[in-house]
Amino acid sequence: MTTRDDLPDxxxxxxxxxxxxxxEEDAEYWEGRVRTLMAEATPALAAHRTASPRSVSWLDALxxxxxxxxxxxxxxxxxxxxxxxxxxxxxxxxDPRAMVLGAVVGKGEPAALWEGAGVAADPTxxxxxxxxxxxxxxxER
Amino acid sequence: MGPSQETKGDVEDGAxxxxxxxxxxxxxxxxxxxxxxxxxxxxxxxxxxxxxxxxERADVEDAAQETFLRALESMRTFDARRPFxxxxxxxxxxxxxxxxxxxxxxxxxxxxxxxxxxxxxxxSPASRVERAELRKLLAVAIDDLPEQxxxxxxxxxxxxxxxxxxxxxxxLTAGAVRAHLxxxxxxxxxxxxxxxxxxxxxDPRKTR
Numbered sequence: 377m378t379t380r381d382d383l384p385d386x387x388x389x390x391x392x393x394x395x396x397x398x399x400e401e402d403a404e405y406w407e408g409r410v411r412t413l414m415a416e417a418t419p420a421l422a423a424h425r426t427a428s429p430r431s432v433s434w435l436d437a438l439x440x441x442x443x444x445x446x447x448x449x450x451x452x453x454x455x456x457x458x459x460x461x462x463x464x465x466x467x468x469x470x471d472p473r474a475m476v477l478g479a480v481v482g483k484g485e486p487a488a489l490w491e492g493a494g495v496a497a498d499p500t501x502x503x504x505x506x507x508x509x510x511x512x513x514x515x516e517r
Numbered sequence: 518m519g520p521s522q523e524t525k526g527d528v529e530d531g532a533x534x535x536x537x538x539x540x541x542x543x544x545x546x547x548x549x550x551x552x553x554x555x556x557x558x559x560x561x562x563x564x565x566x567x568x569x570x571x572x573e574r575a576d577v578e579d580a581a582q583e584t585f586l587r588a589l590e591s592m593r594t595f596d597a598r599r600p601f602x603x604x605x606x607x608x609x610x611x612x613x614x615x616x617x618x619x620x621x622x623x624x625x626x627x628x629x630x631x632x633x634x635x636x637x638x639x640x641s642p643a644s645r646v647e648r649a650e651l652r653k654l655l656a657v658a659i660d661d662l663p664e665q666x667x668x669x670x671x672x673x674x675x676x677x678x679x680x681x682x683x684x685x686x687x688x689l690t691a692g693a694v695r696a697h698l699x700x701x702x703x704x705x706x707x708x709x710x711x712x713x714x715x716x717x718x719x720d721p722r723k724t725r
Contacts, residue, residue: 383695384702386674387709390648393656395675396574397564406560409578413556413585414549420589425547 534558537601545592556585559602562686563609565678569671570613571620572656580616584609603688610668651712658708662701665689669697670705 398405534554543551560581567580588595588608595604659667665687672683673694680694687694 383699384706386702387655387705391651391655392675393652393659395565395568395671396572396577397561397568397676400561406557409560409564409581410553410556413560413582414553416582416586417552417556417589418549420586421544421547421549421552423547424545424589424592 538597538599541592541595541597541601544589545595545597552589555601559605560585562602562672562678562682563605565672565676566606566609566668566686567613568676569668570610570617576616576620580609580613584612587612600685600688602686606686606688610664614664651709654712655705655709658705659701662704666697666701669694670701673698674702 400406535551537555537558540551540555544555563584564577564581567577567584571577571580584605588605591608595601659670662670669683669687669689672678672686673680678686680691680698683689684691684694689697
C-alpha cells in the first residue's frame with residue numbers, strides 16, 4: 377500500500393480529473409501558446425529596452441547610486457578639509473615680507489621702536505628683524 | 518521543466534540552457550530571446566499551477582498568459598540572485614486565485630451535493646459509483662484540499678511532475694512536497710472509502 381518512502385500509492389489515474397493542460401508532447405499547442413505570449417509581451421519588452429539600456433535590478437541601481445553619492449560626498453569633504461589645512465598653514469606661516477611691508481607702511485612695531493630710539497626706519501633691517509622673529513616663532517611651534 | 522523528467526528540472530543549474538537568473542537579468546534589459554526561453558521553460562508548469570485553481574482550459578490559458586505578462590512588468594523588482602521559479606509560481610498563484618474568487622459565485626457543486634447524488638444511485642458500489650460520478654466527486658474533494666496541498670497533489674498526481682520538480686517550482690523542500698502528497702492521498706482515500714466499501718475491485722487501496 378505504501379511506497380518505500382511511506383507515501384501512499386497514488387489514486388488510479390483514471391479516477392483523477394482530466395487536466396485542462398495539454399501534455400508536453402503536444403508541441404503544436406505549446407508553440408502556439410509561446411507565439412501568443414510573445415506577441416502580447418512585445419510592448420513590455422520594448423519598454424524594458426528603452427527604460428534600461430544597462431541591465432541592473434533596482435537594488436543594484438540603488439546601490440550604484442548610493443556608491444556614487446558616497447564617493448562624491450567623500451571627495452567634497454576631502455576638498456573642504458584640504459582647503460582648511462592649507463589656509464591654516466598659510467595663517468601659521470605668513471609671508472614675512474608682506475608683514476614687514478605692512479608694518480613699515482602702517483608704522484607698526486619695528487618702525488615705532490626705531491623712531492622711538494631715534495633711528496630712521498629701514499625697510500631692509502625691518503625685513504631681517506621680522507624674518508628672524510618669524511623663524512623663532514616657527515621653531516617654538 | 519517537464520513531467521517526470523528530473524533532468525529538465527535542473528535547468529537553473531545550467532544543465533538545459535542558461536540558468537534562470539542569467540535569463541532574468543537579460544529580460545530586465547528587454548532581451549526578447551531570454552524571455553522566450555523562460556516562457557518555453559515555464560509555460561507548462563505555470564499552466565499546471567493555474568489548473569490547480571481553475572477548471573476550464575480557456576481560464577487556465579488566460580491565467581498563464583497574465584502570469585507571464587505580470588512577471589514581465591515586475592521584472593525590475595526581481596532580484597536575479599533569488600530563485601526564479603518560486604517567484605513566478607507566486608505570481609501564477611495570485612493570478613489564478615483572483616480569477617477563482619471571481620468565479621466562485623458560479624461554482625456548480627459542493628462536495629455534499631455530489632456525495633448525495635452519488636449515494637442515491639443504488640445499493641451496489643459498482644452501480645452506485647459510476648466512474649464519471651467518482652471522478653466528479655474526487656475533483657470536488659481535491660478542490661477542498663488546503664491550497665498548497667492541492668497544488669502539490671495536482672502538480673504531482675494529475676500533471677505528472679516529480680516531487681523534486683514540484684518542490685523547485687513551489688519553493689519548498691522535496692520533503693515538504695512528499696508530506697503534502699502523503700496527507701492529500703490519505704484524505705482523498707478516506708473521502709472515497711464510504712462509497713467503495715464492499716467492492717474489492719474498486720478499492721483504490723488495492724488498485725495500485
